[in-house]
Amino acid sequence: MQTYEGPDFSKTELIPVIAQDAATGDVLMLAYMNETAFLETLETGRVCYYSRSRKKLWRKGEESGNVQELKSIYYDCDADALLVKINQIGGAACHEGFRSCFFRQINPGTRQTSIVGERVFDPKTVYKTPK
């Protein structure tokens, strides 16, 4: 069995990261880290992602104040995915104001979707620039 020492950024520059609420177990969001974001997260104890759309480090909450305090961090068997257990300041991880980004459920039978998540804030009151 291969011995891993952490996520393997030599296989892929960006590694998907699952953010899970450390207290409730709710899955809050999925985002990406490059190696710089990963190391900054370890050093600061605040979760830093890499924004694929903005092509730069994304210190989650730097605008909204809803930072993510790192509680624990794990990597998977293939060393190409990360799991962070966090304390989400402000209670909402999603830029649309929901606690979790996964606030829409799909009905497998009808394929219809419905909003099941809890909205914590109104994005218009939090962000200066439209998302």
Added chain:
Amino acid sequence: MQTYEGPDFSKTELIPVIAQDAATGDVLMLAYMNETAFLETLETGRVCYYSRSRKKLWRKGEESGNVQELKSIYYDCDADALLVKINQIGGAACHEGFRSCFFRQINPGTRQTSIVGERVFDPKTVYKTPK
């Protein structure tokens, strides 16, 4: 606000999927679906992924018997990530025999890793071919 009807496979052929134990809330694994895998999952109620290494549909558990029964399915605000809550038959999602693929924790201070997951089976007794 944009109205979504489900994950958007026109943006990217493969969408990352978080599998979470429906009963315990544990995050078990991260894998990918293409549209065919997504639709098959909805139709059969068993989770089907797309294997990036084997470049074909991956009906999770078809060799080991450890299938994943779909309990509910969600997609995120950007329509480019999925969350499935599942019942993991056999108790282990990881091909290395652990309950979760995220069985290794990273210590942010020392950057050392340690195995924290629970091993449910010995892979040598389950798989005919080495993984």
